[in-house]
Amino acid sequence: MAVGLRDEDLARWATRTGVRVALLLLLAFAANRFAGSVIRRAEREVVETGDAHGHERRKRAHTLGAAFGRFVSGLIWVTASLVILRELDVDITPVLTGAGILGLAVGFGAQTLVKDMIAGVFIIAEDQVRVGDAAIVNGIEGSVEEINLRTIVLRNLEGVVYTIANGDIRTLANRSKDYAYSVVTLNVSYDTNTDEVIEAVQAAAAEVMKDPALASAILDALDVLGIDDFAAAHVTMRFRLKTLPLRQAEVGRELRRQIKKMLDARGIRMPVPYGRLPDTDR
Incomplete structure (x- = not known):
């Protein structure tokens, strides 16, 4: 054959x-x-x-x-x-000719895809967010795992993965670019000396800055923002420490622990919420 x-x-x-x-x-x-x-x-x-x-x-x-x-x-x-x-x-x-014609047809029929890819180019070129950043995209918070030309991929604290088309992004907040702040809010009673509270928080911050594991993450001295608000039963005071990106939570936890120790050592107590007890005689 x-x-x-x-x-x-x-x-x-x-x-x-x-x-x-x-x-x-x-x-x-x-x-x-x-x-x-x-x-x-x-x-x-x-x-x-x-x-x-x-x-x-x-x-x-x-x-x-x-x-x-x-x-x-x-x-x-x-x-x-x-x-x-x-x-x-x-x-x-x-x-090549067929690819050109197909590309033209796809261009008309896939305008959303083209919009997503153009948006992806601008996100990368403008350095809006990077892989590893902590970001909030359209109200969804998580760590950036991938940045593609068409999509951005986030994973939240529970491990849930979100894939968002770049062209659908309306708001993008980067929580880990250049630096971050660990903000501490304290409510103190009206009869408490606020200067003593400031001294206690400054002493707590000094202890945190001595910690070898955290010293390199702190970029500046404690920022005393002062009295932020007056409420019915307490005064609100606010402080913050400037840290490296993604280290603010770790620094904040240790700062709060030290603040608790310093306040206890000075006999300063936080105001206890109270309410009116019901009248049981009626």
Whole structure:
């Protein structure tokens, strides 16, 4: 029975076209790996310092590196696919023409997708948020796990993952850019000397700043905001410490613990809520 290809033709194809196709695949794979390696190395070498600005630059480099890496990988494989098609004697002109027509049709039919991708480009280019940041997007709070051209992915404290289209983002609050504040609010009774309260809180802050585990996270001295409000049974006082991003909660917990110790040592008590007891004689 006759076959379409003779052994000589098959061997000739394998030694010429087949070898070239295999080399192109290997070259594309190597280029992809090399590009990924260069991007990862660039991320590691962006900053060598451990200060706050270095931490911010590392997060931005990771975000840009992930987005750029996906773009370069896609470009390499698309280019390799077109070259391989030409090696297989496939006329790619109709493919490119069809891709152009398809792209035009998709452009009309997928305006939302285009809007999402343009919004994603601006989010990345304007450094609005980075992978690892604590952010609030459209009222949803969580840690940023991924920033893609089309979507942003958040994971909240319960582990729930939210995927939000970039074009649907109306409000975006970044809680971990450059620095943060640990804010402490104290309610003290009217007969309490507020100057003594301030001294107690300052002493507590000094103890926190001596803690080796927290000292590097505190960027400035205690900020005494003073009396913030008057209520029926107490005065509201407010203080804050400037910290590294994402360290404010840790610093705040220790600061509150030290404040409790300092207030107890000075005999200062917080006001106890009271209410009128019901009249049981009636």
